[in-house]
Amino acid sequence: MLTLAATATPAHAAETETRAIAAPDVAHAKKYAQDGVSVSLPGNWTVTENTAMDEGGGRALGIEADKPDFETLGLDITLQVYPEDIAPSLEGAAEFLVARQIDGSKNYSEPKHSDYKLGGRFPALVSRYTHTVFGADSPYAKRVDLYALKPCGDGWVCLIFAQTLAANESAASAGMAKLYETMKFAPAKE
Numbered sequence: 198m199l200t201l202a203a204t205a206t207p208a209h210a211a212e213t214e215t216r217a218i219a220a221p222d223v224a225h226a227k228k229y230a231q232d233g234v235s236v237s238l239p240g241n242w243t244v245t246e247n248t249a250m251d252e253g254g255g256r257a258l259g260i261e262a263d264k265p266d267f268e269t270l271g272l273d274i275t276l277q278v279y280p281e282d283i284a285p286s287l288e289g290a291a292e293f294l295v296a297r298q299i300d301g302s303k304n305y306s307e308p309k310h311s312d313y314k315l316g317g318r319f320p321a322l323v324s325r326y327t328h329t330v331f332g333a334d335s336p337y338a339k340r341v342d343l344y345a346l347k348p349c350g351d352g353w354v355c356l357i358f359a360q361t362l363a364a365n366e367s368a369a370s371a372g373m374a375k376l377y378e379t380m381k382f383a384p385a386k387e
Contacts, residue, residue, distance in 0.1 A: 215336045217364040218262045218272040221372030226379075232256055233350075233384040234278065239372045242274075253280040254384060255353070260376075262368065270336060272365045274373060277356045278382045284354035287346040291322045291358075295342060298360050304330045305340075313343060316374025321345040325363075339363035343373060350382035 221239030229236050229244050234256050238244065246259030255278035262272040279285070285293070291310060299305045306327040313323035324342040331338040342360045349355035357376050359369040 214268055215364070216269045217336075218264065218270055218368045220368050221262065221375065223371060223375045226375060233382050234258060234276070235379075235381045235383075236276065236376055237379040239375055242372060250277065250279070253283050255279045256382065262365075262372065270362050270364055272359065272361055272369055272372075274357060274359045274369070274376065276376060276380060278349065279354050279356065281348065281352050281354050284346070285356065287322050287344055287356075290346065290356055291324055291342065291344045294344070294358060294360065295324045295326070298340075298342070299326075304328060308342075313370075315343065315345055315377055316371050319345060319347075319374055319377045321373075321377075336362055336364045341366045341369070343369055345373065345377050347377065347380075349380050350384075353382040353384075355380045355382060 219241060222241040223239050225240035226237040227240055229238055231247055241263040243261055243263060244258055245261050248257050250257055258276040260274040264271055295308045306329060308324045308326040310322055310324050313321040315321045322344045326340050327338050328340060339362060341363045344358045346354060346356045357373055359373060361369050
């Protein structure tokens with residue numbers, strides 16, 4: 198059975214003066230290479246977690262955009278590496294992860310999935326939906342999830358995704374495009 202990891206988002210957030218996350222600093226990208234995963238990150242993004250996946254010897258990275266203060270909306274990205282024989286389809290991964298995000302709650306609108314281009318260049322999928330607990334004008338109401346999948350090594354497939362707020366869509370798309378074009382996996386030979 199295929200298991201995808203999902204990131205959690207709090208169901209309620211304080212209504213404060215909020216700002217979108219800063220644009221990713223792709224001009225000053227930094228290299229990350231550990232446990233077979235290599236990728237270029239925007240200069241203002243940080244890998245916060247690197248763990249082994251339960252199945253198949255893959256890896257999972259947690260990546261965060263640097264956040265200057267509490268009022269700035271957070272942006273988390275996940276990069277997961279799967280053996281190609283158990284890798285999910287892009288559509289399957291998106292449907293599974295959105296369902297995990299919503300978790301049966303009646304406080305979300307029906308997600309709408311459509312084709313997307315990360316950074317205007319790379320094939321992806323977007324899911325748009327609304328968290329109805331918040332007022333329509335609240336930045337916490339409009340959700341945008343971005344998903345992309347590609348071969349990233351000999352027999353390996355990488356899935357990157359962000360489950361975020363619409364205010365962070367542009368930053369997520371541009372930063373994920375940098376990840377997409379550079380992500381590779383080459384596990385150490387045993």
